Amino acid sequence: MGIQHPKYKVAVVQAAPVWLDLDATVDKTIALIEEAAAHGAKLIAFPETFIPGYPWYIWLDSPAWAIGRGFVQRYFDNSLSYDSPQADKLRAAVKRAGLTAVLGLSExxxxxxxxxxWIVGPDGETIAKRRKLRPTHAERTVYGEGDGSDLAVFDRPDVGRLGALCCWEHLQPLSKYAMYAQNEQVHVAAWPSFSLYDPFAPALGWEVNNAASRVYAVEGSCFVLGPCATVSQAMIDEMCDSDSKHALLKAGGGHATIFGPDGSMLAEKLPPDQEGLLYAEIDLGMIGIAKNAADPAGHYSRPDVTRLLLNRKPARRVEHFALPVDSEPAEIEPAVAS
Structure with missing residues (x-):
């Protein structure tokens, strides 16, 4: 009798946050979790910084403008702390839904x-809190960075070996290889939206970045869930206070995707301005077939030619220590002139 490989339904979010409103976006996140559970999903994936939304203002004008408009203070105040009532509310909702959630947020x-x-399991317990290793370009005016411990894959009995990266981390070959080498089976590739600088910056557009998700699926022989936010008209109305800004950011930009380990598209995309959930049934048995052709960190690798050095130690800004009582420095006898 053949081995029964796990099969289950996944849900991928394409939606706009209630921008810079932590409580309202948490409520919307919970509603999406409940909707996914009602449709039988065992895993739901959210876009990059869905809570409380991506800070598009950093690409539109100067830091002084953003501060003067109040965006900087509001973004900080509406970002999510791990030990907060809103975080507790999210974890309780995931537990009620009985699924695994990969949340995207400004922490x-x-x-x-x-x-x-944050990856939260069906028991409401936190499986992982990872951070983007290096914020991209203008994002470094807002965010700090993660470390090598954030390149991790988690073996879960309900969904398989699960990992996640954000946005242009999918253009970092060594970071990707660190994930592939952990035999990742299901990967969440979280994106913010694709309507910035369109159409004169193809590298920021949906075609290039959907392709990055698809290549990840084929390279890693894994399933890739690609949640993607949309930019709401309310966000445009608040941020775009000139014709030049309207030319830089547009409403819509949603291009959520789901890919199989052979690069096949497993769910039909929604229109770029439409909110909703993409669903797909995944069969982890497909991975063995894909890796039979090319296992990037196994039989298809050449460690005698190229290898990856990976420092998984968490970065600590402060190391606390205390000297033992018996290690007080001894008195030094003064030198005597001869």
Missing amino acids: RDGGSLYIAQ
């Missing part, structure tokens, strides 16, 4: 913000 920790993905 507030002390006086700093981070592009984060």
